[in-house]
Amino acid sequence: MSLAPDMNARAPLAAPAPLAFDLPAPDIAAWRAGNTGTEGVWHFDSGLPGRRVMVSALVHGNELCGAWALKGLLEAGVRPASGTLTLAFCNLQAFDRFDPADHDASRFTEEDLNRQWIDERMAAADTAERRRAAALRPWVAQADWLLDIHSMHERGAPLLLTGMQPRNRALAKAMAAPEHIVVDAGHKDGVRMRDYGRFGLPDADGGDTRSLLVECGFHGDPASRAVAQDQCVRFLEQSGVLNADALARQLPGWRLPDAPRQWALEVTGPVVATSSAFRFTEPFTGLEVIAQAGTVIGWNGDGSDATPVTTPYDDCVLVMPSVRQARAGVTVVRFARRQPL
Ligand SMILES: [Zn+2]
Structure with a gap:
C-alpha cells in the first residue's frame, strides 16, 4: 500500500493487542x-x-x-x-x-x-x-x-x-x-x-x-x-x-502453487529501537511500499523526547515491522529496495 504524507501528523499508536494463536503445538x-x-x-x-x-x-x-x-x-x-x-x-x-x-x-x-x-x-x-x-x-x-x-x-x-x-x-x-x-x-x-x-x-x-x-x-x-x-x-x-x-x-498435498512472481527486497538498513517505547504510526504488517522519502513511519523514544523515524528513499519497503520485542538495541523494522528477482 502507499501512504500519504499527512500520516506524519498522526499520533503514535498504542501497544498492539495480542494475536490469536490458532496453530496447536505439535507433539514431538x-x-x-x-x-x-x-x-x-x-x-x-x-x-x-x-x-x-x-x-x-x-x-x-x-x-x-x-x-x-x-x-x-x-x-x-x-x-x-x-x-x-x-x-x-x-x-x-x-x-x-x-x-x-x-x-x-x-x-x-x-x-x-x-x-x-x-x-x-x-x-x-x-x-x-x-x-x-x-x-x-x-x-x-x-x-x-x-x-x-x-x-x-x-x-x-x-x-x-x-x-x-x-x-x-x-x-x-x-x-x-x-x-x-x-x-x-x-x-x-x-x-x-x-x-x-x-x-x-x-x-x-x-x-x-x-x-x-x-x-x-x-x-x-x-x-x-x-x-x-x-x-x-x-x-x-x-x-x-x-x-x-x-x-x-x-508428502501428498505439501507442494503449493508457485508464486505468481518473485521480488528481491534488498535490505538497506535496520531501524533499531532506543527503548521499549518505540511506536509505529500505523499498524504495519510488513511489505508496505512507502512512496515518498522522508515519510514518518514511527517514533523512537518516549513523550517529548521521541524522535521521528523516516523512510530514507522513495518506494521504501517495510520488512517485518514489530514492536513486540521492542527495547533498546532491538531491530523493529528493516528498510528495503524492491526489484524483480
Ligand atoms: Zn525465528
Whole structure:
C-alpha cells in the first residue's frame, strides 16, 4: 500500500493487542531423542554420493510451523535417495516452555539461539543457548545445504531470507516460491545459523553451500505450517537428495502453487529501537511500499523526547515491522529496495 504524507501528523499508536494463536503445538515426544546422540537431531545417510542437506526448526521455541514440517517428514519416513539428510529440532528447552497465551516467552530461555553462531560464544558455553548451539554445531558444519524454518511476530506474507550471497538468491528463484525474497546481511548483535561457517562465505569461497532462512508467516497461523511444508518440498527437490516424484508420493498435498512472481527486497538498513517505547504510526504488517522519502513511519523514544523515524528513499519497503520485542538495541523494522528477482 502507499501512504500519504499527512500520516506524519498522526499520533503514535498504542501497544498492539495480542494475536490469536490458532496453530496447536505439535507433539514431538516420539521424535525428540533423535538418532545421532544429539537430542532432537536426526541424520539419514543414503550411502550414495550427494549433498549433505539439513532442515532445522525451533531455533526459536515458539515458531511451531517448522516443528510440524519436521514431524511430518519423520512420520512420512522420508529418506534421502542420494547424499544425506539431517533434521534438527533446535531449541527444545525453550519449546518445552511453550504457552500459546504467552508464546513470546518461549522464544528462548536466556538469549536468542540465532545470534550465538560465533565460535567464541559457543566455547564460552555460559548460557543455555550457547551450549545448545555448540551441541548443534557439528551438524550445521557438516551440512552443504541448510533450510532453517522460522515464523514471525506479526501476520504477514512469507519471506525467504538469502543473506548477501547470489548463490542463495539463485536457489530462491529456482524454488519459485515464496513471492518475497529478502537479501540481507543479518544482525549486528550476533551471527545466525544460516550465516555460520561456510554458509557465510562469499560465492568465490562458499563452493556448493547454500543456506536459506524462511519466515513462514505469523507464529500462530495454521497457514505457516503449510508454507513450511511447501518450502521443505521445494528445497529438498532442488538439493537433489530426493526427486519431485518421490516427494509428491511421500508428502501428498505439501507442494503449493508457485508464486505468481518473485521480488528481491534488498535490505538497506535496520531501524533499531532506543527503548521499549518505540511506536509505529500505523499498524504495519510488513511489505508496505512507502512512496515518498522522508515519510514518518514511527517514533523512537518516549513523550517529548521521541524522535521521528523516516523512510530514507522513495518506494521504501517495510520488512517485518514489530514492536513486540521492542527495547533498546532491538531491530523493529528493516528498510528495503524492491526489484524483480
Ligand atoms: Zn525465528
